[in-house]
Amino acid sequence: MEWTMASSGMAEAAGTVITGLLAGGHEAYFVGGCLRDELLGRPVHDMDLTTSALPEEVMALFPRCVPTGLAHGTVTVLQNGYSFEVTTYRTESGYADHRRPEHVFFVSDVKEDLRRRDFTINAMCSGLNGVLIDPFGGERDLQLRxxxxxxxxxxxxxxxxxxxxxxxxxxxxxxxxxxxxxxxxxxxxxxxxxxxxxxxxxxxxxxxxxxxxxxxxxxxxxxxxxxxxxxxxxxxxxxxxxxxxxxxxxxxxxxxxxxxxxxxxxxxxxxxxxxxxxxxxxxxxx
Known part of the structure; x- marks a missing residue:
């Protein structure tokens, strides 16, 4: 993936995390706002990653991690001076307070994870090869503004x-x-x-x-x-x-x-x- 709107250091560090997850036998992608902003030509300030790896598997692969939100599948991986939120593919249900899900289920299909997201422009992901996974037409919505x-x-x-x-x-x-x-x-x-x-x-x-x-x-x-x-x-x-x-x-x-x-x-x-x-x-x- 060629990043033009993110610093080379951050893009390289994020790529190292994805490479580590792939080497561990898992899927991993850039996801959400970083792709939206890259496609819009807006500065990318942070990069979120999504993976098929469970939180404990992520933590086993990287020596420097913060268990940010294990119940929701999120681990913050520290790499080369940057921090990346790495979240396991998940679905959610039971929003009793109209804010936080009561039940989180880890899943194996990245498209199921993208389905739970808010807007199409935030429901896209891409691997290191730069191929966009965009099941809900987010790229077209960016073009249509x-x-x-x-x-x-x-x-x-x-x-x-x-x-x-x-x-x-x-x-x-x-x-x-x-x-x-x-x-x-x-x-x-x-x-x-x-x-x-x-x-x-x-x-x-x-x-x-x-x-x-x-x-x-x-x-x-x-x-x-x-x-x-x-x-x-x-x-x-x-x-x-x-x-x-x-x-x-x-x-x-x-x-x-x-x-x-x-x-x-x-x-x-x-x-x-x-x-x-x-x-x-x-x-x-x-």
Missing amino acids: RIRCVGLAEERFGEDALRMLRCVRFASVLDFAIAKNTWRGLMRQRDKLAHIAVERVRAEVERIIEGPHPQRGLALLLRSGLLPRGKAPFPWTGSDLAAAAARTAGLGNLQDARLRWALLLHALGSSAAAADELLRAWTFPG
């Missing part, structure tokens, strides 16, 4: 309600459209955002506001009606957010994230005291 759920959107959002904000975030940051069926599924499941921890919601909203297309993200947040349905206080109506978005046309030109938030809160008519209280409730750091 479209965010689309793997399988039924209503099911994917019902499993993990945070995926709805991730959907908005990917559409905003990448400046992509959201597929109609995916948007319909989001609108049907949006009340389930109430199950998600404030910290998780805040992290996604931060990435939207601090990303390259905050205006687009604000417009999608407004249309979705997601934020008033979360656990964090949201003291504005849709019309307030629409008016604020109109008054913050230069938001994306501000390099300092704190200035972006200050401008947005000012446009929403928040006093300093009210903004302080609100940001604390949204779990922003001091």
Whole structure:
């Protein structure tokens, strides 16, 4: 696999991990966001790997490992100064809290693993030979600049309600459209955002506001009606957010994230005291 958007050191180290897994008699692939960003020509900052090897088999092959999430099949392998999350092929079921699966089953087919993922653009993998395994049309969705759920959107959002904000975030940051069926599924499941921890919601909203297309993200947040349905206080109506978005046309030109938030809160008519209280409730750091 020829990487043009990842550092040569990281790509080489990841390749060494895959080679080690293959030599141990297992399958192993690059998976998810690193492939998405490579195909888009965006910088690749980290690489996730997926394998048929069980967690204990991964740990037996590499001297430096961290058992990050053994119950979910994830081991962090340290190689040449880089860390790689190596996850066993798995399926999931029983999302009682609309966030984490109650049951994880290790499987032998990488396509079954890709089937559990959120969006088609994140459900691709590739081996060292660079051949893309893309059973759900993620590469075509990248070409069409479209965010689309793997399988039924209503099911994917019902499993993990945070995926709805991730959907908005990917559409905003990448400046992509959201597929109609995916948007319909989001609108049907949006009340389930109430199950998600404030910290998780805040992290996604931060990435939207601090990303390259905050205006687009604000417009999608407004249309979705997601934020008033979360656990964090949201003291504005849709019309307030629409008016604020109109008054913050230069938001994306501000390099300092704190200035972006200050401008947005000012446009929403928040006093300093009210903004302080609100940001604390949204779990922003001091």
